[in-house]
Amino acid sequence: MSTVRELLTELTGTSEYAEKLSDDTDLAASGIDSGDLVRLILLVEQHTGVEITAQDMEQLSTIADYERFLADRSGSAPQPGSA
Amino acid sequence: MWLTQLLQRNQQCFPDRTALVDAHRSVTWAELHDRVTRLAHGLSGRGIRRGDRVAVLSLDRVEVLETYFALARLGALFVPLNHSLTPAEVTGIAESCDPVALIGESALLERHPDLPARIRVPLDGAEFAALCETDGPALPDAPAPGPAEAPALPDVPDDALAAILHTSATTGRAKGVAVDHASFRAIALGWLTQARPTDDMVLVNCCPLYHGSMVVSLTYMAAGATVVLMPGFQPQRALAAIEDNRATHVWLVPQMIRFLTQAKSLRSTDLSSLREVLYGAAPMPPEVYAEAVERLGCGFRQVYGMTEVGGPFVTLGPDEHPVPGTSDVIPAGRVIPGMSVKALDPKDQEVPPGVIGEICARGPGLMSGYWNDEKATADITTTDGWIRTGDLGFIDRDGRVHLIDRSKDLIIRAGQNVYPREIEQALRSHPAVHDAAVVGVSDADYGEVPLAFVVAEDGTTADEVRAHLTGLLAAYKRPRHIRFIEEVPRNPAGKILKKSLPL
Structure with a gap:
């Protein structure tokens, strides 16, 4: 399971939600509580040490977006098809 | 206009x-x-x-x-x-x-x-x-x-x-x-x-x-x-x-x-x-x-309000906020000019300063009433026109309102009101759920979140219950935690004894 999916499981208290999401599902429209989306971004910052700005958030809608963003920030290219 | x-x-x-x-x-x-x-x-x-x-x-x-x-x-x-x-x-x-x-x-x-x-x-x-x-x-x-x-x-x-x-x-x-x-x-x-x-x-x-x-x-x-x-x-x-x-x-x-x-x-x-x-x-x-x-690094102003009272009607300005660490309690503040506030006992008699009662408000900010619901309007209004906030507290000798507790069974999750009874009704509509009780528990991120105690048929899972609630309740109302128990404790009149739940 990817880092973002693990964090979503931690946030929602159930793995079912994170497992049924596709990489390209718009998280904001997926039924998750808006407060949990706020917490997701804060958790990503805490777990990875990466700062996420308001500008960065324009490109963060899906799990794939997060994984790509984190891969970019860590200096490694995203793997093809990775989430 | x-x-x-x-x-x-x-x-x-x-x-x-x-x-x-x-x-x-x-x-x-x-x-x-x-x-x-x-x-x-x-x-x-x-x-x-x-x-x-x-x-x-x-x-x-x-x-x-x-x-x-x-x-x-x-x-x-x-x-x-x-x-x-x-x-x-x-x-x-x-x-x-x-x-x-x-x-x-x-x-x-x-x-x-x-x-x-x-x-x-x-x-x-x-x-x-x-x-x-x-x-x-x-x-x-x-x-x-x-x-x-x-x-x-x-x-x-x-x-x-x-x-x-x-x-x-x-x-x-x-x-x-x-x-x-x-x-x-x-x-x-x-x-x-x-x-x-x-x-x-x-x-x-x-x-x-x-x-x-x-x-x-x-x-x-x-x-x-x-x-x-x-x-x-x-x-x-x-x-x-x-x-x-x-x-x-x-x-x-x-x-x-x-x-x-x-x-x-x-x-x-x-x-x-x-x-x-x-x-x-x-x-x-x-x-x-x-x-x-x-x-x-700036001042803080508390906003205490209620939709039925017209919105914010009590405030505590930056100068009156305590120095952090000196007090665990921050008063709600003083009533704004034009509005009035008092604390009432269960017989709707005003209590003296410092004595706990239900905080009530009156003035030109009050709602006209609940839309098409005269009974609910009457229930929340005293006979002389004060709106009951449902908050228990006292007013000190300097006119500051202090909030202590709630008289209503209510969970405040990140500023949004959530009623346990509404969640309990939704839980009981699941075909495998026989009974349910919901309480608020403290949460670092949201202040309070709903915890549901559920009596259900063997084999029922928390994920099934959550899936059932998805179409019935907005996300912020859904229980953060679900625990299965054998029986919901109730008094002889059928009222849930929330203090007897295994918290």
Whole structure:
């Protein structure tokens, strides 16, 4: 399971939600509580040490977006098809 | 016609000052006045009349407030809908108000194709823009004249209803709080005597415009402030909005403040313009307050209010806030001029200063009543016209209100009211659930969250129960935790003994 999916499981208290999401599902429209989306971004910052700005958030809608963003920030290219 | 007068005064006094800002654009007071007048004519041309209800379904944006002001200009009532509710919950509200029109963002309107309204106007589409900028498209039977040749818009008295704002209710069907123009005026003028308005105020509003907290934005607008609207709360975006707009004030709930202080971008954000953080809708945890004072470096103003009382009616200014670490309790503050507050015992007798009772309020800010619900209105009102807040507390000898507890079975999750009974009803509708009890438990992020105790058939899983609730309850109402138990403890009358639950 990817880092973002693990964090979503931690946030929602159930793995079912994170497992049924596709990489390209718009998280904001997926039924998750808006407060949990706020917490997701804060958790990503805490777990990875990466700062996420308001500008960065324009490109963060899906799990794939997060994984790509984190891969970019860590200096490694995203793997093809990775989430 | 307070809302119209407010707009006319500001376009006269500050025509070139920015009135509203959102993610898409900004408008000056002159532009806002002009667009609202055109929109009022356009909506009139679409057949909307005084007394009609118009539902508004949108994230916070400039067009939402333009719609509110235009409907107020017509004497029609705006009915904001909480976009996070499920279709069934929204339909319940719409049915009780019988709106003639539904105005909202396209994506949200598409989620609710069955809402009963004969007119639908996407406020992010060309039609809305045309209504604001020209005389609007005409209906076949109701040609819309342009403002120049239009008949005068109606003269709306202050006791005319302006809005129906919805609050959570134990039954699962939200209650509509009907508010008139005089209520908005009373709260705004009373509040501004305490808030020390200045000509350079810029308020970043992080709270949704669909419930009672929207009165805060209308109040600061009355003083000519610029109000910056956020489409939803994200700490990083809120921080950027403060810096980009040189905001002097920001309005949020304590849990949002906690998130702000956790965001990494706080360190690099210029907050030097910020003078006051307005907070309310939920108790302020002492550790969040201490952290925020240190990290945000500005004053704090508490906002204690209730939709039924007209919005914010008690405030504690920056000078009266305790030094962090010196007290675990922050008083709610003093009542604003024009409104009155007292604590009543169970026999509705006023208790002396320092003695705990139910906090009650009276004055010209009070709601006109619950929409089409005289019984509920009578239940919340004393025989001499005081509204019961449901909060237990006392008033000290200096007139400060202190909140201690709640008389209602209520969970406040990040500033949103959630009634356990509504969740229990939804849980019991699952075919494998025999009984359920819900309590609030403390949560670092949200203040409180629902914990559900469920009696169910063997093999029932928490995920199944959660899936069942998805279509019934908005996400913020769903239990954060679910525990299965053998039996819900009840007294002989059948009342749940919540203190006997295995917490």
